[in-house]
Amino acid sequence: MERTAYFDNAKLALIFLVVFGHLIQPFTDGSQGINTLYMWIYTFHMPAFIFLAGFFAKGLGNKKYIMNLAKKLLLPYLIFQLLYSGYYLFLGHNDWQTGIFYPHWSLWFLFSLFSWHLLLYFFKKMPPLVSMTLAVGIGLIVGYFGEIGHTFSLSRTFVFFPFFLIGYWLTKDHVMFLKRKSMRFASLAVMAIVAIAIFIAPDFNSGWLLASKSYIDLGLPEFGVVARLLVYATSAAMAMSVLAWIPTKNNLLTKYGTQTLYVYLLHGFFVQFFRDTNLFEVNGVMDLVGLAVIAAAIVLLLSSKPIQVVSQPIIEGKTSILRNSNKRSKHNQPEPSHLNK
Template sequence: MERNAFFDNARVILIFLVVFGHMIQPFIGNANEIHTLYTWIYIFHMPAFILISGFFAKGAGDKKYIWNLIKKLLMPYIIFQVIYTGYYFLIGKADWQTSLFYPHWSLWFLFSLFSWHILLYFFKKLKPGYSISLALAIGVSVGYFSEIGHTFSLSRTLVFFPFFLIGYLLTEKQIMLVKKKAVMIGGAVTMAIFAVLIYFLPDINTGWVLASKSYGDLGVTEFGGLLRILIYTVSGLMTVSVLAWIPKNTIAGVTHLGSRTIYVYLLHGFFIQYFRQIELFNVDNLIDVIGIAAISAALVYLLSSKPILGISQPLIEGKMTRLKDKFSRDKTQTDS
């Protein structure tokens, strides 16, 4: 599929929000404003990321595609699960011990992404209305089972799957409808309204937007399903609103990073967890938030840089084309 600057811009902005959200997470109890910002980001940033991932899953189903997914998603998952286990032990993180199928921190996304592709094989055989309704029904129902949680990333896989499925079903033309002026204006109003609502409802449990806990763990067993439907609605509206404001033209120095977000996603945890372990930062005012945002942006650029890509490509993609190309260019220049 030919690259579209809109999708690459969206990836860059969303991966920045992933890093930024992880940076400020330990400080959400410091001030209501930080809690509001964190919750506001988490309402849409993973649903939007997952929707875009679903859009690019058009070839899902055949055996070769599944084998490529194993190499692209499951192998890096296993490799980084082992690496992060050792890293957490070295930095003294208390919960460094875990099973292979209990994903460390952000690694859940790789396991879930593989699972979403597998689920597509069955769901794409249904009519769109039925498939989306069934996915939503499953996402609502799993919250009633406390046994479904972090293991195999099962809770997040099933709760977030509707966004992946919708992304798969959408065409590029349909997605680009968000760029209509009316949608952009409505999106700006929607984002502002939800920011205000979150600010004045500070007791919102962030577990609702993380999608990894049962309704019982969240303390709302009886009405949990209704609240998840509400979260689905809000997340959907916010996803559309945010995408409406994603630039559709190439941005110098930014857009090209959209093809490198998997590197940022897998590698930023080494920095974030170290920062948390040594309690390097403290965030409780606007200046601190701006500073953390700048550091987050710097991390995105660092982890998207060619040296980092070359070094980490064997672990993430299972190949060394970047290093080989670099050596070939250096040899050509030396010979000339």
């Protein structure tokens, strides 16, 4: 699919919020304001990211397609599962040794993304309304089963799948509908109301937004389905509201939105180090702004060409960036002086 600046801008904004959210998480217990900001970000940043992944999904389902997906998603998952295990051991974490199918930290997304592509092959054969109803129904039901949790990223796979599926069903025209003035003004009200609601009810369990625990673990064994429905509605409204404000034109930062996978996989090494060393403190608004600047710097660094050259072999299993750079450098070299005579 032809690249569109809007979607690259959206991915860049969302990956920044992923990094920023992870940076401020250790400070949520000591500040109601930071907790509100953290929870507010988490209502939409992964649902919106997953929606965009579904928007560009093909769901072919043939053998070649599955093998390419495994190479693109499962192989980096296995590599980074080992890398993070070693890194946690280096940092002295007691929980560094986990099962290969118990994803470290943010690696759940790779496993779930692979699973969503497989599920899409079957769900795309149904009428859109039927497939969405079934996907939401499964997302609601799995909360009653404590066995469906973090292992294999099963809980998140089922709970977040409706956002991936709606991304597949919608078109660019549907998404651009959000850019209308009426939608943008309405989005401001939605974002403000959600922020106020979170601030008034700071004891809301963030596990509802992370989608990795059962209703029993979240304290609502009987009425969890109602709570998850409300979370679905809130996340969908927030995702639409934020996407309504994404710029549609190319700018100096747009190109960085094409490398979000690098940022997603690598930023954890920074965040975990910062957490373990207690390198930062947040005692005011300016400290929060400073963390936002650091988050932006991490995104730009991990999207840069040198990082891509070094990490592409383990993230994408190829060295095309390095080869292309070598070809360009050879092409730009001046001819030997004796050839010019």
